[in-house]
Amino acid sequence: MSDDGARAISVIGFIGSVFSPWYAWSGRRDPENHVCLNVATYGPGGRFAMTDRGRSALRQSRDHLTIGPSSMRWDDGRLIIDIDEVSGPPIVSRMRGRVTLTPDAVTSVELPLTPDGSHVWRPFAPSCRIEVEMDAPGGTWSGHGYFDANFGTRALEQDFSFWTWGRYPTSSGTTCIYDAALRDGSSLDCAVHIAPDGSASVTDAPPRTAFKRTLWQIRRETRADPGTVPTQVLPMLDAPFYSRSAVTTQLNGEEVTGVHEALDLDRFASRLVKPMLAFRVPRRARWRFD
Numbered sequence: 001m002s003d004d005g006a007r008a009i010s011v012i013g014f015i016g017s018v019f020s021p022w023y024a025w026s027g028r029r030d031p032e033n034h035v036c037l038n039v040a041t042y043g044p045g046g047r048f049a050m051t052d053r054g055r056s057a058l059r060q061s062r063d064h065l066t067i068g069p070s071s072m073r074w075d076d077g078r079l080i081i082d083i084d085e086v087s088g089p090p091i092v093s094r095m096r097g098r099v100t101l102t103p104d105a106v107t108s109v110e111l112p113l114t115p116d117g118s119h120v121w122r123p124f125a126p127s128c129r130i131e132v133e134m135d136a137p138g139g140t141w142s143g144h145g146y147f148d149a150n151f152g153t154r155a156l157e158q159d160f161s162f163w164t165w166g167r168y169p170t171s172s173g174t175t176c177i178y179d180a181a182l183r184d185g186s187s188l189d190c191a192v193h194i195a196p197d198g199s200a201s202v203t204d205a206p207p208r209t210a211f212k213r214t215l216w217q218i219r220r221e222t223r224a225d226p227g228t229v230p231t232q233v234l235p236m237l238d239a240p241f242y243s244r245s246a247v248t249t250q251l252n253g254e255e256v257t258g259v260h261e262a263l264d265l266d267r268f269a270s271r272l273v274k275p276m277l278a279f280r281v282p283r284r285a286r287w288r289f290d
Contacts (some may be wrong), residue, residue, distance in 0.1 A: 001234075001246060001259065002132075002143040007043035008236060008246065008259070009082055009132055011099060013072055014038065014066055018156055019242070020052040021274035022283045026241035028155060032058055036281075037070040039095055042236045044138055050281045057287035068287050079125075079147060083134070088280050089222050096269050097134030101145050104128060105198030113180065114159050119152040126167060126174040126194045144169055146259070157182055157269040166222045166256035168251060175251060177223050179208060183290055190222065206251060214243045220262045225250040233257060239240050240276065241267035 001008045010193045016031025017023045023034035038050040057068040065071040069084035079101040087095050103125030113119040118121050123146075130145030146167050159245040163180035172189040173195040191205035209224035213232065222230050234246035236259075267273060 001143045001145075002043075005031040005234060005246065005257070007041070007138065007141055007143075008158075008234065009042070009074075009099060009130075009134075010038070010040045011083070012036075012038040013067060015049075015058070017052050017281075019268075019277070020050075020281050020283075021144075021277040022052045024155075024283070030055070033285075035067045037067045037072075037083070037085065038143065039070075039083050040233065040237060041095075041134065041136070041139070041206040044135055045138075047093065048280070049085035049087045049235075052281055052283045053287055054285035057284075059289075068284075088100065088282070095134065095136075097132070097136075097139060097175055099133075100131040101125070101147055102129045102131075102194050103147065107194055107198045108202055109192065109194070109200045111178070111190065111192070113178065114182065115186075116160060118154045118155070119150065119233050121148065121150055121178060123148040123176055123192070123194065123200075126176055127196065142196070146174075156263075160263075160265050162219075162262075162264055163188075163268070164221055164260070165260045166247065166249075166258055166260045168249070170251065170254055170256055174204070175203065175256070177205060177225075179221070188264065191204070204252075209249075212249060214238050214262070216240045216243075217265050218243050218262050218267075220260070221245070222247060222249055222260055223251060225253065230260075232260075240273055241265070 014036040017036040033055040040048045046244045059066040072081040085095045097212040104127040112122045125147040128145035131142050161181045166177040168175045176192045178190045193203040194200045205223040206225045208221045210221045228250040230249040232245045235243040241264045243262040248257045
């Protein structure tokens, strides 16, 4: 998010593009044949790109991930993302630029989200500085960033029916919240506080509190002190099964603003959703590097 709160960007590198209808229709047997660099910008002139690519577009090394024309790499303690994508409707255009993420610290936190470890969350750098240089009006800005990863051996909708996630910068670091409803009837209720030096601890957080549903009527909740109702302050992504937005809430007496996500996996599992997604997520199976 930009320091003034007016703009934001999300970049996700997928090996096994979990929200791609093409990957789902393939039976999810070959994740390296469904790779993607999803880029979304928010604020005036915001755009969205998510192209499902085949295995010829993937190159990996210890410090470098290349997916077709775009890449991300570690370089002297920074994550540098070079973007060269094409955005989808309603604004079809080239999305080019660079994002540089400089972590305050890198953590060693690893949290299994299911009892058997079929899904794992790694908040590598919950607090970063971010520099954005996109070839678009208003595309150059700086702000507060975050870098994490999720790993899994089963489809999300196989193990979860719903989850919410939030990352809130605080005066003493960053608080990350992961709450989920699992298919076996159990729940995940987790709040982790990460200090500026990268040290982490499970922390007490106030109760789950519902707030206004999205335009697609996805229910939303996050943690909030009693008597506080969380409020959306910047709309980001509003899809039939997924919501991302900037939200202000109060945690243990401190007002904080961070990024919040809600994911309805019952909806995502619906056969009606996949054809809708195909309109937003084109498949480009062939790629040839120069």
